[in-house]
Amino acid sequence: MRVRVSYTVEFDSIPNEIANIVEGAAGQLSELSVQLSQMSSDLVREPVEKVLTSVENIDNVRQGLASLDMRLADCYDILSGFIEQKNRGQQIPEIEPQQKVEEPKDDSD
Secondary structure, three states, rough: OOOOOOOOOOOOHHHHHHHHHHHHHHHHHHHHHHHHHHHHHHHHHHOOOHHHHHHHHHHHHHHHHHHHHHHHHHHHHHHHHHHHHHHHHHOOOOOOOOOOOOOOOOOOO
């Protein structure tokens, strides 16, 4: 099950936060590449014996790539919003707590 996780950071630290996410994605992509290379070598050396394992590995790599795609899509959306705000020349305003408005008392009783 996939869930959305959110947290707050300072507006100007958004590029650094995204850089950290992209760095993690690059590491995961590198691991997936190693898995594919290993699978290719295994199929060349022992094609019949490695078919079942390769089918499972291909599915794992595909799922990993889909996960990476979703993470990168999130990064794209966040950075697009960041650029949009920067182009407006303003930061995202903080939401002020609403003040309780008291009703005027009716002295006509």
